[in-house]
Amino acid sequence: MSTQQYDRGPAMRDVAAAAGVSAQTVSRVLNEHPNVQDSTRRRVQAVIDELGYRRNNTARALVTGRSKTIGVLTLATNNYSRSSLALGVELGAREAGYTVNSVTSSLSTQSVIDAVSRLVFQGVDGIIIAAPLQEAVEQVAKITARIPTVNTDGSSGMGDRMVGVDQDLAAVMATKHLLDLGHKTVWHLAGPLEWSDASSRLNSWRRTLQEAGCEVPPELHGDWSPESGYHNGLILGRMPEVTAIFVASDEMAFGVIRALTELGRRIPEDVSVVGIDDIDLAAYSNPPLTTVRQSFEDTGRRAVQRLVAQITNPEISTPPDLVAPSLMVRASTAPPPAP
Template sequence: MGRQKAATKRPPGMTDVAKAAGVSAQTVSRVLSGHPNVQDKTRVKVLAAVEQLGYRRNNAARALSSGRSRTLGVVTLQAPSSSRGLVLSGIESAARSAGYAVNTATTASLDTSAIEAALSQLADEGVEGVVLAVPLIHTSHRIEQLTRSLPTVTIDGSRTPATEIVAVDQALAARLATRHLLDLGHDTVWHVAGPQEWLEAANRLDGWRGTLEAAGRAVPPPLEGDWSPASGYRNGLILGRIPDVTAVFVAGDEMAFGVIKALYELGRRVPEDISVVGVDNIELAEFCRPPLTTVAQPFAEMGALAVTHLLRSIADPAAVPEPEIVEPHLVIRASTAGPPS
């Protein structure tokens, strides 16, 4: 029915908006691209015409003489994070090298409606493709519709039928950390997990549990954090009061910092009494006390790789998306040692 309607009535174009607003098509383009050299009253007239005609802003950039906006979009969380900053830096650097700008839409939560709004914002801004740097806990008809109309790459392993995946093997990250601690002689390894609505946290939990089970070791009850140092500190206060704990795998470096602080406050030394391994290898990990053993993730490289996949999808929309899984590696520092004798 929608296609029949489109065949009988042409959707409004930029020239229609220009005519309704009494300005040139170039002025419409400037308004819709956020150009600063436009008078406020002109901007208001153009936006009113856009609303009146039902003209979607993403049509603006695509109707320019080049037919391309040369802009990519990124959906990310508002909360500050070293890893997210590195991913965004990698995206921006690779996009700039390819002659693209980057528009970022932040979301305060992982609710479906919030992600829908962020994707809609980027579609309205005329981006040619999107890097989805947040996990898709649940999808919706609207999200699937948007990711079908815009080439989309996810970087945490979650996907819709139309998205392409670029992700780190998070189960392998957990296996590397857990195996390292077992090889040092620890009987078992406790785990401070990330929030389980995050696919990468769930995969790390599975990798940790599977490694212990494969080694015939006891699997302690996992504790859950929210990626923050404060949540690591709270869980560290619990772990530090359990006499049998000698090794802990923490699902994120920032939580590991909190765990170590709590252990020291309880008189438990790292690594003499308890060994700690994190994940991410953020810049501060090397300067922790003691320097943190961690599983490194190539965040900036992941951002650049996502852009490479996205540009390929833009160039060939009919191509079948193929996932690319990147292997992390263990960085051994002074926070791990054999168990106390």
């Protein structure tokens, strides 16, 4: 087999000629059609690799009606959870034979609607929404009514389109862990209320305290950043009655720990701190952070799998795919100090 130079780039017919098969056979190999002998498949694939053939997705879309492209909507942020989930989507799409077309938006309703509309206009086969939709659920549902869509942020109104981690259970696990250690109540540093995850955790924290007959202290709010955790930690650290804090993200928890330490509050001897996420740094903070683990990368992969299933069979209907998180107990939590 000899390598030829193609000014236009090798076409399917060039692959067919070099492999001694028809263009239809090459097409079957590219589309993983079962009715191709293994020896023929290997020969065609070897020629594809040698010639550097790349399929024309535009032409393929005209023939099949599919672009083999997944659209992904994320927020314009450097938050760890967003980047980790995006990695999971990218890996899952690659495994499924799809490419990813990503767009970002702000939290405004119009920005979200515009971003989703752009993806639909670009002709993607399906959309993964990895952004909160608190105010835009109905509008987005209308725009995506005719295209397979998966939501990873637990927004209401998405029905069987939802893939993610059970945020209600995550908050219950964190709060109960601190109560089981003997703390009389648990303070909460919540995320932005525009985020459905933050709202769900806040409501579950409050309900868990009420069911346990504990006083429900006023919640504080951050923006997911360590800086917002630090500023809220300075407030909580000056309140001697605070012995247990449930923080809605690990990154904010790092800021809380820094503030408490600066104020002379020992962790966990004076104050116990629990986060959510279990990012890589959690096990190496000082002290190592007790947190509720949720795998963003796994969520991204599962979102792709759910989306591809919808693309393949538009009539499919399955319940929301919510997995249980796990509590990672480390050195940042302990029983409350003696009176």
